[in-house]
Amino acid sequence: MSHADVLADGSADAAELRPSSTPVRGAWGRLVRSELRLVFGRRRNQALLAGLAAVPLLLGLVLFVTRDSALAGQGPGFVGRVTGNGLFLVVAALIMCLPFLLPLTIGIATGEAIAGEASSGTLRYLLAVPVSRTRLLAVKAVATMTFVAAAVLAIGLVALAVGAAFFGLTDVTLLSGTTIPLADGVLRVAGVAAYVTLSLTGLVAVGLFFSTLTEVPVGAMAATVIVAIVSAVLDTLPQLAAIHPALLTHHWLDFAEFLRVEVDWGVLSSGMAVQAAWVAIFGSLAWSRFVTADVSS
Amino acid sequence: MTASGTRSSSVPRDRLRPAGSTEPAGADVELDASDVTALAVRTEGLTKRFRSGQLAVDGIGLRVPRGSVYGFLGPNGSGKTTTIRMLLGLVRPTSGVAWLLGEPMPDGAGHVLPRVGALVEGPAFHPYLGGRANLARLDASDATADPRTARRRSDEALERVGLTAAASKPYRQYSLGMKQRLGLAAALLRPRELLVLDEPTNGLDPQGTREVRLLIRELADAGTTVLVSSHLLTEIEQVCTHLGIMGRGKLLVQGERQVLTERGVARVTVTTAGEQVGAAAEVLTGLGLAEVLADGVTLHALLGATAPEEVSAAIVNAGLDLVGLQVRRPSLEELFVELTGEGFDVAR
Numbered sequence: 001m002s003h004a005d006v007l008a009d010g011s012a013d014a015a016e017l018r019p020s021s022t023p024v025r026g027a028w029g030r031l032v033r034s035e036l037r038l039v040f041g042r043r044r045n046q047a048l049l050a051g052l053a054a055v056p057l058l059l060g061l062v063l064f065v066t067r068d069s070a071l072a073g074q075g076p077g078f079v080g081r082v083t084g085n086g087l088f089l090v091v092a093a094l095i096m097c098l099p100f101l102l103p104l105t106i107g108i109a110t111g112e113a114i115a116g117e118a119s120s121g122t123l124r125y126l127l128a129v130p131v132s133r134t135r136l137l138a139v140k141a142v143a144t145m146t147f148v149a150a151a152v153l154a155i156g157l158v159a160l161a162v163g164a165a166f167f168g169l170t171d172v173t174l175l176s177g178t179t180i181p182l183a184d185g186v187l188r189v190a191g192v193a194a195y196v197t198l199s200l201t202g203l204v205a206v207g208l209f210f211s212t213l214t215e216v217p218v219g220a221m222a223a224t225v226i227v228a229i230v231s232a233v234l235d236t237l238p239q240l241a242a243i244h245p246a247l248l249t250h251h252w253l254d255f256a257e258f259l260r261v262e263v264d265w266g267v268l269s270s271g272m273a274v275q276a277a278w279v280a281i282f283g284s285l286a287w288s289r290f291v292t293a294d295v296s297s
Numbered sequence: 298m299t300a301s302g303t304r305s306s307s308v309p310r311d312r313l314r315p316a317g318s319t320e321p322a323g324a325d326v327e328l329d330a331s332d333v334t335a336l337a338v339r340t341e342g343l344t345k346r347f348r349s350g351q352l353a354v355d356g357i358g359l360r361v362p363r364g365s366v367y368g369f370l371g372p373n374g375s376g377k378t379t380t381i382r383m384l385l386g387l388v389r390p391t392s393g394v395a396w397l398l399g400e401p402m403p404d405g406a407g408h409v410l411p412r413v414g415a416l417v418e419g420p421a422f423h424p425y426l427g428g429r430a431n432l433a434r435l436d437a438s439d440a441t442a443d444p445r446t447a448r449r450r451s452d453e454a455l456e457r458v459g460l461t462a463a464a465s466k467p468y469r470q471y472s473l474g475m476k477q478r479l480g481l482a483a484a485l486l487r488p489r490e491l492l493v494l495d496e497p498t499n500g501l502d503p504q505g506t507r508e509v510r511l512l513i514r515e516l517a518d519a520g521t522t523v524l525v526s527s528h529l530l531t532e533i534e535q536v537c538t539h540l541g542i543m544g545r546g547k548l549l550v551q552g553e554r555q556v557l558t559e560r561g562v563a564r565v566t567v568t569t570a571g572e573q574v575g576a577a578a579e580v581l582t583g584l585g586l587a588e589v590l591a592d593g594v595t596l597h598a599l600l601g602a603t604a605p606e607e608v609s610a611a612i613v614n615a616g617l618d619l620v621g622l623q624v625r626r627p628s629l630e631e632l633f634v635e636l637t638g639e640g641f642d643v644a645r
């Protein structure tokens with residue numbers, strides 16, 4: 001029986017089938033799940049995750065092959081420590097992905113979130129459903145952040161597996177030289193991954209804001225990546241030392257705190273506070289732009 | 298077809314009148330109670346000037362009675378889609394107000410839009426998802442839709458537009474006509490009080506166009522109000538009870554189709570046996586028809602208020618042979634040209 005038939009007979013059934021305007025329980029969860037399915041079901045995003053996961057694999061392979069050469073134990077960051085303890089591959093891989101690959105991931109995900117839906121025209125149909133713009137932006141933010149967390153997790157897990165396979169996992173020697181049990185070490189590395197994930201929230205907010213400005217997802221993506229790069233460049237100029245603490249990327253490497261005997265939570269929370277400020281500012285900008293924007297694509 | 302006759306009698310007879318800016322400003326901006334219940338769509342002085350400076354919609358006053366099928370016509374670029382975007386809260390009016398099912402837009406969007414199905418400027422879906430998955434996505438984003446009936450509703454909607462067989466095929470593999478059908482299915486995901494269909498016949502072959510007309514008629518018979526736009530008059534004219542004609546952002550004319558059509562001056566052509574032309578001309582003149590002209594064995598005259606039956610009866614009563622009688626009203630297309638001074642398909 002079609003809707004029309006149902007409505008035509010004017011029975012009590014018809015009244016029941018009349019769309020109600022009262023939100024159904026669990027509507028939020030339903031939309032979030034749908035959004036996550038959309039993000040994670042997309043081939044391109046799956047390829048992106050696979051590409052990120054390949055970084056620790058390649059890094060591990062290179063270090064494994066060259067470990068008996070003269071260059072063994074050398075390299076930036078924690079690369080030199082990896083051959084001694086596979087656990088450090090997690091940290092080394094995250095350091096390699098932080099400057100460009102993770103910002104690129106964020107750029108792609110945020111660009112797709114609003115600008116992508118606008119350019120494909122699906123945004124107008126979502127809004128006509130209707131989905132309130134505030135709700136849609138919130139759901140997009142949650143889904144993007146989940147994807148970024150999944151990216152960090154993918155890098156971390158693959159690094160852990162590759163590190164364990166190639167170099168083995170042993171008790172962890174901290175930056176100060178103190179050694180702690182492997183289980184504690186794993187916990188601390190998990191803390192590193194969590195801090196890295198949360199450090200990216202500010203850039204996600206910036207990316208979402210750019211995404212509300214344009215109907216060209218690639219434009220939003222490029223702008224987001226450029227912000228991360230410019231921030232990193234400014235961070236290297238001693239002349240700008242005064243503004244360094246407020247820079248989006250300045251505290252990204254503070255995760256090293258987790259590898260000290262006494263973790264200085266003050267350092268970590270100031271890094272988080274800076275991210276929270278970026279989220280507040282660019283989240284509000286994105287919201288005020290999105291709720292008033294004409295959707296004419 | 299009973300759709301037009303029975304329903305339009307229950308709605309106020311919207312006499313033909315110039316719409317929009319020609320009305321005295323503020324004359325009926327007060328929303329009276331009968332309008333709220335009788336009109337599914339109402340706008341007052343609705344205007345959109347884009348940031349580019351383009352005045353896309355210029356002070357229009359739409360009146361779409363409940364239960365009507367309102368044909369929203371106009372050449373490409375005349376402002377139909379922009380108007381529809383404003384009705385749905387996608388675009389903010391520069392000035393003016395719009396009510397949908399009695400609620401002001403865009404503030405009432407959350408209450409009203411679940412009861413409104415829409416197709417705006419062609420279908421748009423995620424290309425890598427199938428038809429059914431795309432409908433599921435839209436339904437999941439509707440906070441007022443019952444998830445337990447989602448699957449059944451989407452299957453029914455797909456069935457209704459004849460897409461059941463292609464339900465799992467990725468959207469990007471759909472033909473233009475299939476895409477348009479999926480857009481209609483999305484509009485029919487839930488029972489609707491109002492359907493806003495922007496150029497639903499775009500990209501469809503004649504058979505598909507007929508099916509869309511049939512669907513509109515079915516929905517209208519079941520009590521759904523339909524606002525359907527097109528730049529091709531002939532594609533939708535037949536199903537409409539009401540028409541509004543846009544030109545350069547202005548609503549040039551709106552009203553019941555019947556009234557609009559009757560507005561044109563009808564001409565009658567009478568064919569008689571050769572030697573009776575003179576006598577027949579006298580009969581026509583006697584009936585009070587103007588501009589009686591002979592052309593061989595045929596006579597042309599303005600019909601005026603006289604019914605065609607009166608003409609044939611008078612000729613037969615005068616003992617003359619009536620070989621043929623034809624009444625020609627100017628088509629709406631001609632009316633349009635008369636109104637705008639431009640052809641129907643001329644974009645600006």
Ligand SMILES: Nc1ncnc2c1ncn2[C@@H]1O[C@H](COP(=O)(O)OP(=O)(O)O)[C@@H](O)[C@H]1O
Nearest residue numbers: 296347349351353372373374375376377378379
């Ligand atoms: N986003 C926009 N920015 C600037 N001008 C626009 C925009 N959208 C539409 N227009 C212009 O507004 C006019 C009306 O367009 P539209 O409402 O799409 O007409 P229709 O649907 O009747 O073909 C056109 O001249 C078009 O170029």
Ligand SMILES: [Mg+2]
Nearest residue numbers: 377378418496
């Ligand atoms: Mg249009």
